[in-house]
Amino acid sequence: MPRVTVRYEFGRINLLPHVEDKLTYLTTGFTSGVSQEFHGSFWSFLDVDQLVFDDDEYISGYLVKFERESAKDVADTKQRRITTEMVRNAVNEKARFVFST
Numbered sequence: 001m002p003r004v005t006v007r008y009e010f011g012r013i014n015l016l017p018h019v020e021d022k023l024t025y026l027t028t029g030f031t032s033g034v035s036q037e038f039h040g041s042f043w044s045f046l047d048v049d050q051l052v053f054d055d056d057e058y059i060s061g062y063l064v065k066f067e068r069e070s071a072k073d074v075a076d077t078k079q080r081r082i083t084t085e086m087v088r089n090a091v092n093e094k095a096r097f098v099f100s101t
Contacts (some may be wrong), residue, residue, distance in 0.1 A: 023101045027059060041092065042096055047062050054071075060096070065094070066089050066092060067089070070090035072086075
């Protein structure tokens, strides 16, 4: 079986909000349900969860790029044809993120 290549990007963001509870502040922002349009695609944070590992708290989820409507090829196994269907909120790209609080 061929090996799967996975690419990881590591970065650091130093957030110094003037709030008492940084975890709640960040979680509220990531789970606000806002989608932002940029160059014809929409971006949003999805599947956001809080994790605890070795007594440290983390926020993890995905930054997702999606289209409101997108034409996708679909296999019609009864007719033995490839058809096209419109799919709402079709995910084009996703990137996992992890924030340490």
